[in-house]
Each structure stands twice: as structure tokens, then as C-alpha cells.
Amino acid sequence: MSGRPRVFVTRPILDEGLAVLRDAGCEVDVWQDDLPPSRADLLARVRGASGVLALLTERIDAGVMDAAGPGLRVVSVHAVGVDNVDVAEATRRGIVVTNTPDVLTETTADFAFALLMAAARRIPEGIDVVRRGEWRTWGPKVLLGTDVHGGTLGVVGFGRIGRAVARRASGFAMRVLRHDPGLPAGPADAEVGATRCEDLRDLLVASDFVSIHVPYGPATHHLIGDAALEAMRPHAILVNTSRGPVVDTDALVRALAAGRIGGAALDVTDPEPLPPDHPLLSFPGCLVVPHVASASRATRTRMSVLAARNLVAVLRGERPPHAVNDEMVARAVALALDRNRGRL
Numbered sequence: 217m218s219g220r221p222r223v224f225v226t227r228p229i230l231d232e233g234l235a236v237l238r239d240a241g242c243e244v245d246v247w248q249d250d251l252p253p254s255r256a257d258l259l260a261r262v263r264g265a266s267g268v269l270a271l272l273t274e275r276i277d278a279g280v281m282d283a284a285g286p287g288l289r290v291v292s293v294h295a296v297g298v299d300n301v302d303v304a305e306a307t308r309r310g311i312v313v314t315n316t317p318d319v320l321t322e323t324t325a326d327f328a329f330a331l332l333m334a335a336a337r338r339i340p341e342g343i344d345v346v347r348r349g350e351w352r353t354w355g356p357k358v359l360l361g362t363d364v365h366g367g368t369l370g371v372v373g374f375g376r377i378g379r380a381v382a383r384r385a386s387g388f389a390m391r392v393l394r395h396d397p398g399l400p401a402g403p404a405d406a407e408v409g410a411t412r413c414e415d416l417r418d419l420l421v422a423s424d425f426v427s428i429h430v431p432y433g434p435a436t437h438h439l440i441g442d443a444a445l446e447a448m449r450p451h452a453i454l455v456n457t458s459r460g461p462v463v464d465t466d467a468l469v470r471a472l473a474a475g476r477i478g479g480a481a482l483d484v485t486d487p488e489p490l491p492p493d494h495p496l497l498s499f500p501g502c503l504v505v506p507h508v509a510s511a512s513r514a515t516r517t518r519m520s521v522l523a524a525r526n527l528v529a530v531l532r533g534e535r536p537p538h539a540v541n542d543e544m545v546a547r548a549v550a551l552a553l554d555r556n557r558g559r560l
């Protein structure tokens with residue numbers, strides 16, 4: 217066995233990220249398939265790893281940490297959301313968990329706004345009409361949509377991405393409402409002229425577009441369910457680029473079927489992937505894309521590099537650029553200095 221720390225990467229990430237790991241002297245084992253490893257394969261391949269660079273598709277829990285063994289020091293997630301990792305369990309074991317915020321903010325916000333506009337102006341339906349050979353003439357009532365400019369945007373979750381979406385809205389002369397119970401009114405609101413809604417319902421009843429930007433967890437599971445959808449305006453469009461289970465899928469199907477909301481534009485769904493015969497796909501006003509909001513070449517490159525740098529930093533006993541369980545970092549740095557001096 218070589219003395220180099222072993223790192224398991226759960227999918228071929230962009231080369232720039234892999235180069236960071238290799239240049240740092242890691243022994244890099246990459247899962248060479250476009251689909252994620254099965255649970256059994258994941259458990260087998262993490263054995264003996266000092267670091268795991270995981271995508272959002274892998275559940276990293278106590279079982280994976282056990283399989284990796286006591287040498288596992290870092291789980292680096294190639295995403296901003298870390299709901300696929302049992303962070304509490306990692307913290308208990310002294311394992312640092314890192315993620316890739318900031319580098320994807322603007323790209324994800326671009327995409328959320330693109331979804332909003334596509335659904336409002338019925339662009340996918342228009343594309344289908346042309347492709348099906350049904351474009352017969354210009355017509356005054358053809359594919360009438362909803363104006364984006366001058367509308368009211370409700371941003372649920374006013375973190376980095378929510379604020380970046382709100383900035384885009386101000387360029388369209390939109391009124392912005394935002395809901396984020398933990399965040400008092402402040403400079404972020406002033407920057408985009410947002411009005412804080414303490415109560416989610418106040419935002420829902422007044423918005424033409426509702427865009428979701430909360431992290432997923434027990435507190436946000438099915439945040440948008442029957443009651444929330446009932447509160448929305450009948451022409452309002454729901455945009456979700458956060459995590460699928462923030463929206464109760466069955467409730468959304470009911471709302472769309474009953475015409476209680478105007479439409480939905482979803483980058484994320486529950487389940488993922490959405491089967492082609494799923495009822496959500498039967499509504500022309502429901503647009504679904506396969507979880508690609510951060511998928512620009514530049515941003516995926518930055519994410520791969522940041523995920524790799526996070527991982528290497530922990531193995532070197534340095535502070536990683538973005539640790540989720542910050543409380544672990546000091547301990548890990550001290551331990552690493554002890555155990556790993558001179559290895560990387």
C-alpha cells in the first residue's frame with residue numbers, strides 16, 4: 217500500500233478538480249460511470265479512504281463512514297446543498313464536511329430566472345408547437361402568457377442564491393417580497409428593494425412568481441404543500457431550484473390538476489430522476505428540467521476545483537475554504553498536523 221492518502225471520487229468530475237487532487241499527491245480512485253455507484257459499490261470503494269469527494273446523489277451516512285474506516289477525515293460535497301450527508305454523524309466522528317457555495321450562486325440564479333421566464337411566457341409549449349408542425353399562423357390568442365416585468369416575485373429563502381435572483385428581478389422592474397424567518401430586514405433587502413414577509417403566507421398570497429431557495433432539511437420538508445399552494449394566486453408560477461422534497465409533489469399535482477396555480481418550473485423534483493410517466497409531466501404548464509441549474513462549464517469547473525481544494529486542505533491539516541461543520545475544523549487541523557505531517 218502506498219503512503220499517499222486515498223481519495224474516492226464518486227463520479228468523473230471536471231478534469232481541473234481531479235488535477236488538484238492528483239497534484240496534491242492523493243491516490244485518486246474515480247467511479248467511472250455516468251450513473252452513481254450502487255450502495256454496495258460505494259461501500260466497497262470508500263474502504264480505506266482518507267477523503268470522499270461526493271456528489272449530491274450519494275447518501276453519505278454512518279454506514280459509509282464505517283465502511284471507509286477510522287482514517288476518513290473529510291467528506292467533500294460537490295454542491296452547496298449537503299442534505300445527502302449526515303453532518304451530525306460526521307461531526308461526532310471528527311470528519312470535516314465541506315461544500316461549494318458562492319461559485320455557483322450567479323449561475324444558479326440565472327437558471328432560476330430563465331425557468332421563471334420560460335414558464336411565464338410558455339416557451340417550452342411554443343417550442344413543442346413548432347416541432348409538432350402546428351404553427352399555422354400568427355394569432356392574437358396564441359400561447360398567451362404572463363408578463364414578467366412589473367410582476368411580484370416572492371423569494372422563499374433569502375440566502376446567496378435567493379438574493380441573486382432578487383437582483384435579477386429588480387432589472388425587470390419587479391416588486392420583490394422575501395421570506396426567510398431567520399433573517400431580519402437589513403442591507404440585503406435594501407440592495408434589491410425587497411420587502412420582508414415574516415409570514416410565508418403573506419408572500420404567497422401576493423406573488424405572481426414564487427421562487428424557492430431554502431436548504432432542504434426537516435424544517436423545510438414539504439414547506440410548499442397543500443396549504444401553501446392553496447394560498448398562491450391562481451395565475452402564479454412556482455419555481456424550484458432548491459431541493460425536490462421542499463415541495464410536496466402530490467400536493468403540486470393536485471394544485472395543477474385543479475388549476476389552483478398557473479404553473480410550475482422545476483429544476484428539482486421528488487423523486488429524482490422523475491419517471492417519464494409521472495403525472496407532473498402531463499401538465500403543459502409544468503416545466504421540468506433534470507437538476508441542471510449550476511450546469512455551466514465555468515461553474516462546474518469552479519465547483520470541481522473548490523471541492524478538490526476543500527478536500528486537500530483538510531488532508532494537509534489546513535483550514536478548507538468552505539467547511540459545513542466549522543466546529544470540526546480546528547480539531548481536524550490539530551489532528552492532521554499530528555498524523556499527516558509531510559504526507560501531502
Ligand code: DGY
Binds near residue numbers: 272295
Ligand atoms: C447544489 O449545489 O446544491 C446544486 O443543487 C447542484 O448544483
